[in-house]
Amino acid sequence: ELKVEQNPLFLSMQEGKNYTIYCNYSTTSDRLYWYRQDPGKSLESLFVLLSNGAVKQEGRLMASLDTKARLSTLHITAAVHDLSATYFCAVDMDSNYQLIWGAGTKLIIKP
Amino acid sequence: GAVVSQHPSRVICKSGTSVKIECRSLDFQATTMFWYRQFPKQSLMLMATSNEGSKATYEQGVEKDKFLINHASLTLSTLTVTSAHPEDSSFYICSSTSGGARVNEQFFGPGTRLTVL
Numbered sequence: 001e002l003k004v005e006q007n008p009l010f011l012s013m014q015e016g017k018n019y020t021i022y023c024n025y026s027t028t029s030d031r032l033y034w035y036r037q038d039p040g041k042s043l044e045s046l047f048v049l050l051s052n053g054a055v056k057q058e059g060r061l062m063a064s065l066d067t068k069a070r071l072s073t074l075h076i077t078a079a080v081h082d083l084s085a086t087y088f089c090a091v092d093m094d095s096n097y098q099l100i101w102g103a104g105t106k107l108i109i110k111p
Numbered sequence: 112g113a114v115v116s117q118h119p120s121r122v123i124c125k126s127g128t129s130v131k132i133e134c135r136s137l138d139f140q141a142t143t144m145f146w147y148r149q150f151p152k153q154s155l156m157l158m159a160t161s162n163e164g165s166k167a168t169y170e171q172g173v174e175k176d177k178f179l180i181n182h183a184s185l186t187l188s189t190l191t192v193t194s195a196h197p198e199d200s201s202f203y204i205c206s207s208t209s210g211g212a213r214v215n216e217q218f219f220g221p222g223t224r225l226t227v228l
Contacts, residue, residue, distance in 0.1 A: 042204050042222040043155075085152065088154065098145070099217060101154045 003025040004091050016021035016078050016111055019103045023072040023089035031092035032072045033099065034063050036085045043088065047074075079109045113139050113220035115207055124195055125228055132223045133188045133203030140185035141207035145217065146178075147223045149202045161188045 003026040013019055023032070031050055035043040047056045049065035049072060051068045056063050060083065072089055086106045090099035114137040124130050124179040136142055142163055147155040159169045159180050167180035179191040192199055202224050 016203040035219075040224075043206075045216055045218065048216045077208065099156065103154045106152075 001059050001090060001095050001102045002014055002029070004079055004100050004102040006087075006105050008105060010106045012108045012110065014082075015080055018078065019075075020075040021087055021089075021107075023074070023102055025070050025072075025091045025100070028067070028070075029064075029091045029093070030067050032083055033090045033092075034072070034074055035088045035090065037087050037088065037104070043051060046087075049085050076107075081111050083107065084109045104107050114220040115205065115218050116222040117179045117205055117223050119223060121224045121226075122222060123226045123228065126144070126196055129191055130195055130225060132192075132203055132205075132225075134188045134190070134207075135152050136186045136207050137208075142185065144165075144188040144205055144207045145181060146183060146188075146190050147204045147206065149204060149222075154211070155204065159191075192225065195225070197227045198209055200225055200227045 005024045007022050011019060033048055034046040036046050037043050047063040049063060052067040054065045062078045063072060065072045074087060075082060084107055086104045088104045089102045094101050116135045116137055118133045122130055138167060138225060144161045146158045148158055156171050158178060159167045159171045160181040161167045161180050163182045163185050169175045174220050177193055182188040202222050204219055205221045206219040208217055
């Protein structure tokens with residue numbers, strides 16, 4: 001059974017600091033996704049990582065994938081308040097595009 | 112980018128009534144749509160996978176007679192919560208894959224918040 005674990009589940013940090021959210025999964029997969037969810041809202045796609053060693057960056061966020069370690073990271077550089085949200089990683093279970101979700105990381109960035 | 116809409120965004124109904132939620136792909140054809148529910152402060156739970164022109168595939172523990180899914184066209188899937196009860200109150204979100212260059216990515220509708228009194 002494919003399991004996806006995120007940590008930390010909750011993170012409170014100051015503006016300007018750097019931090020990393022980790023996403024571990026239990027079974028071989030080479031497709032991993034990061035999404036953002038604001039309170040009361042739906043999900044916004046951030047990154048799609050499709051191969052070992054994939055690295056993508058958008059603004060202050062950078063995501064990477066290591067399929068051998070079954071690990072993806074979402075790195076936040078010089079955090080700003082607008083990045084406060086819940087971040088989910090999700091892994092493809094099979095070619096049917098079904099996703100297995102992590103529990104989410106609630107990120108609060110204090111001014 | 113691929114856009115998915117949902118209607119209504121919020122609905123309040125009495126216990127025992129049925130509620131229909133629509134999910135539309137606005138600028139692409141969605142062969143496959145997914146229906147999720149999300150309880151407060153929890154992750155998404157996949158309820159069913161809906162394929163155009165065929166019966167939906169339900170996840171274990173999801174009652175297909177209670178949560179009726181119809182995917183009659185390539186741009187519309189509907190979820191009907193029949194005989195709703197307060198425990199059905201949740202945030203329901205649909206998603207779809209768009210195919211093409213972004214074939215592996217799911218795009219989510221804005222969600223429908225259902226409150227059953």
